[in-house]
Amino acid sequence: MSTERSPALRRAGLVALELCVPVLLLVGYGLWSHRALDFYFPPLGEIAEVFGRLWLFDRVPGDLLPSLVRMLAGYALSVVLGVGAGLLLGLSRLLRTAAEPVVEFLRALPAPALIPFALLLFGAGDGAKVFVIVLGAVWPILLNTIDGVRGVDAQQLDMARAYRVPFAARVLHIVLPAASPRIFAGMRTSLAIAIILMVVSEMVASSNGLGYFVLESQRSFAIPEMWTGIILLGVLGYALNWVFLRVERRALFWHRGARGRLGTAGPPGRRGRAARPRSAPSPEVTDA
């Protein structure tokens, strides 16, 4: 690519380039589905029409909102528990050692396998779903918090101790902020997991929610409806991820600044990468 053109033109070109394939895909699918008349792959127009009918905003309070509430409740609980326990385990070697095998086991246990257990424990209500979400989403946050806490610069803690800053304030003002880049990295992974588990738990035992809707549509062969559900879930995942990245960017601006990566308004791609410190696939590179 030429580097002589003006930045504005460059960016426009880049956007065009990036939109090219999605547009082609959509058009291709539209043409194909129109001609093929495959029962499982309805034409785009039909999906769009059903989508508008269902989700603007007929079924929003009945299916979308309950799903969102469950997911956000589970996610919030995961963050609180993960960060809290992570601080504890990160600060105490004894607790960390004692908890290690149990944590390793629970982390490796596929969370959906616990759905039957959750149903016994909480019944078929929201409690079981939130429980499953927490049991799946808490681990990345917990482990990253532990790592973040253990990675806190000893000199910062020494400084605070030399200035007689009490323990609780050291944890709140030094350990927590210093670990926050790692915590955010874990939270991002957990966000995706929380969405997945929301859907799964609703598929297994629920009478409303997006997961339930998609599965029921499929079982009653309401194919366009099923597609709208899948698309809505995709949009939801994308949107939540987008919001998360904005929040993270804002919360960690000091981190990027301290690493000399603030205000690099240059073109994306290699040039941006070259400016980055070379490092292993480490958490530090997750927020470039």
Added chain:
Amino acid sequence: MLDVLGLRKVHGPDPDGPPAVADLDFSVAAGEFVAILGSSGCGKTTMLRCLSGLVPPTAGEVLLHGAPVTGPPKDMAFVFQDYSRSLLPWMTVRRNVAFPLRYQGVTGPAARTATEEALAAVGLAGRGDRFPWQLSGGMQQRVAIARALAYRPKLLLMDEPFASVDAQTRAGLEDLLLEVRERYDITVVFVTHDIDEAVYLADRVLVLRPPAHVSLAVDVDLPRPRHQVDTKRLPEFGRLRAELFAALDGGGRDAAAPAPSPADAG
């Protein structure tokens, strides 16, 4: 003011292991500027951590105003070598300086005044809203000094504070340190591996040899206020630095290899 009596520090749980600090004795009078000179790896930092109460000594005592130091004392401030690691990147310069004050019961307008005054004293008035990483290395170390000043210490411990800035900036920081010490009437214990810096700043220079013990103590009778060019041109300055160089050089060889070393101070 500060008395170090038979200080000994061994790393690890085994008290009979090789010590990092052994039989260290010295005193610092109120208002004195003492430079502690030692090559790298001679236990300077460990010693300073014992003095500050950050780590307990294995044996011996540190007395401040006659009372034993068991934890970081109230009227002592510490400036670390690596400013980029002792300043908190998520706080503005102002919050970095004000951060310790709240826990000393200094709040509200009193804390604000102390902070702004300290920032002005190190020439950073008006930079309080910046973040440390937006400042140059020398300015960051000034922030660290401002944080110490705002704390209103009687005793200031400095661990090679100017070792990671360039020579030009360093001269400026040295003069700044002398000036604020005069103004705030602070006793300073200054650890360095740089002979010129030690002689230029201090009233007295202690040479440390591994495992950290005082192998030589030299009084510096250079006139104050000191001047980067004029002071360093005095014959006395040259004599002192030669004497210290000899004392330190022997130590360096000792530590490196069993080379035939002149039997100097031991």
Added chain:
Amino acid sequence: MGADTAPAVPAGAALVSGRAGAPARGGRAGPVRARARRWRELGVRVGGVLAVLAAFELCSRLGVLPRQWFPPVSEIYVELFRLAFGRPLWVEIGRTLSGWAIGLGLATLLAVPAGVLLGSSRIAYHLSRTVIEFFRPVPSVALIPLAVLVYGTGLDMKVFLIVFVTFWPVLMQTIYGVQDVDPVAKDTARCYGLPPTAVFRLITLPSAAPYIATGLRLSSSVALVLAVTAELVAGSPGLGQAIVVAQSNALITRMYALIIVTGLVGWGLNSAFQAVEGRLLRWHPSQRQEVAR
């Protein structure tokens, strides 16, 4: 550069490792003390496990949790051993793992070449970026109904889902790994007149390998989640379905035993990947870093 084109965090290696306290200054006493500490740590770990198990056992025996639904851990373990000596359990494990292995293998075969292509060509990368960024956060499980429609409830369906879900992490890690090759090393090779294929084989691939390995490890656990989910939701044969069957037949103890088996399978896969990764890539800084975690 979307922030999430960066490699995923290897979500925690061992909790306790490395940074093991002060450097051993103890001279001759060092190894002895290190061994003593290792034993003590082992004791603490075993203690942690026993404490948790005992807590569950007590909860059940004292009736804090209804015993009929939450049998004592000891009974669950008896059931677990009984199952372990029978054939059906291993058949179920085999079914789950075959879906896992085929899916992961296929995804790797697809994602690594694609990643190398997208990593080495800027135009290709930008062309595909939007599609990748859109599909990656799509919750894979939303596709279960579709997969059931198209592939039925057998192995094909499971494999499709696993390929879809594991494709993205491997792809992203490969792209990132290829893009992160040291340009100096590449230039050096070119200066010495190495042909592009040799540059690729000797420089690009080895330096991308750690990234790909991390992608595989992350994918492996996601693949298992998907396999179990597909079995639970769509009823394809495997551990997940066995759990549901046990539950609906009110064989609660067996259900718990199977859940534990599922966890052990996940834990085993995870440990195996970590071990292989550590051994193959011992030279790479990422390994040293993981040790420090």
